Amino acid sequence: MKVKRKNLERLLNKLLFLRKDVLEYYLASELLHLELEKSYKGMYIDLYAIHAEENLPVFIEVQKDELDAVHSNQLKELIRHMDEGIILWIGTKASSHFTDELIELARVAEKSLQIQFLELDSYTIEQLDLLRQEDPVTAVRKIMSPEFHVPQFLLKAAARNMRERKGTPFAVRELSKTEKVNKSLMDLLRHTYPYFDNVLRSKSNLDRRQIQMGSGTGYIEIVLTAVSTPTKEAMLELRSTNHTTINTLQQIQNKLHKIEFSSPTTYETKRFVIHYGTTLSTEEIFEKLLPDFGRLIHVLIDFHRT
The missing domain is CATH 3.40.1350.10 (Trna Endonuclease; Chain: A, domain 1)
Incomplete structure (x- = not known):
C-alpha cells in the first residue's frame, strides 16, 4: 500500500x-x-x-x-x-x-x-x-x-x-556558458521525453560539465556531457556506481548492443559510453544526443518491465 x-x-x-x-x-x-x-x-x-x-x-x-x-x-x-x-x-x-x-x-x-x-x-x-x-x-x-x-x-x-519585502531576490542572473548549454539541454529533454521521471526532476549544479540523473535502477546513473573542449569530449554515459549493479549493467548492455546509435560506443565493465568527440558545435551535439538519449531510456524502460 x-x-x-x-x-x-x-x-x-x-x-x-x-x-x-x-x-x-x-x-x-x-x-x-x-x-x-x-x-x-x-x-x-x-x-x-x-x-x-x-x-x-x-x-x-x-x-x-x-x-x-x-x-x-x-x-x-x-x-x-x-x-x-x-x-x-x-x-x-x-x-x-x-x-x-x-x-x-x-x-x-x-x-x-x-x-x-x-x-x-x-x-x-x-x-x-x-x-x-x-x-x-x-x-x-x-x-x-x-x-x-x-x-x-x-x-x-x-x-x-504580508510583511515588508526584503527586496526582489528573484531577478534573473547572467548564466555561464556551461549553465546555458545544460539548461537548454534539460529543457529539450523535458519537452521530448516527459514520460521519463528523472528528466523532469530539478537538477542542481548545472554550472558543471556533467549532468547526472537516475536511470530507474539503483546505483546505475545516466551522465550527460554536452559541453566539449579541445581536450574533453561530449558524451552520453550509463554508469554503475556500485559493484553490486555490475551484473545488472551488463544485462542492460546486452540489450544496448542491438541498438544503432549516432556515434561510436564503448562497452566497459562499469559503464557504457556514446562518444561525440571534441569538435562538434553545441547544436550538432544536441542533434545527436537527443535521439540517442531516447534510444537509451527506451531500453531502460523495457528492461524494467521485464
Whole structure:
C-alpha cells in the first residue's frame, strides 16, 4: 500500500508539473521557473516556482492522503526556514487538528508568508489510480490530452501575513556558458521525453560539465556531457556506481548492443559510453544526443518491465 501511495503522489506531482496551467489558473498568475523535487535548504520541495505577480517563491507540497503529523512537521520546518513565499499543501483531507497550528505559526512569522490548504477532488485520485496501471508514455499522453480531467481544489484553510519585502531576490542572473548549454539541454529533454521521471526532476549544479540523473535502477546513473573542449569530449554515459549493479549493467548492455546509435560506443565493465568527440558545435551535439538519449531510456524502460 505504501508503494501504491508513493506512486500516486509521484503521478500527481507529474500531473501538476506538466499541466502547470492548473496551478496558474488557481493562483491567477503565471508561474516562472517551475521545478519538480527541488532541493531547498536541506529539504526537498515537491514543486517550486516563482509567482510572477507577487514575485514570491511558491512551495507546493503534495500528499495523496490526509494531512498527518509527518507532513505537518515538514511544513513547520519550511515555515521556519524559508525567507518568504507562498505555501500550498495539496491532499485529500486537511484536518484542522494540524492546520490550526500551522496557520497560527504562519500568522506570527516575521516574514511575508501565505499558506493555503487545498483538498483535491476524489475523481482526480481515481483517474491517477487508473494512470498508475499504464505504461509511462501512455500515462503522459493522457495527462496532456485536453480531455483529461482537470483537478479541482477546495480551499479548507488559509493565512496571509504580508510583511515588508526584503527586496526582489528573484531577478534573473547572467548564466555561464556551461549553465546555458545544460539548461537548454534539460529543457529539450523535458519537452521530448516527459514520460521519463528523472528528466523532469530539478537538477542542481548545472554550472558543471556533467549532468547526472537516475536511470530507474539503483546505483546505475545516466551522465550527460554536452559541453566539449579541445581536450574533453561530449558524451552520453550509463554508469554503475556500485559493484553490486555490475551484473545488472551488463544485462542492460546486452540489450544496448542491438541498438544503432549516432556515434561510436564503448562497452566497459562499469559503464557504457556514446562518444561525440571534441569538435562538434553545441547544436550538432544536441542533434545527436537527443535521439540517442531516447534510444537509451527506451531500453531502460523495457528492461524494467521485464
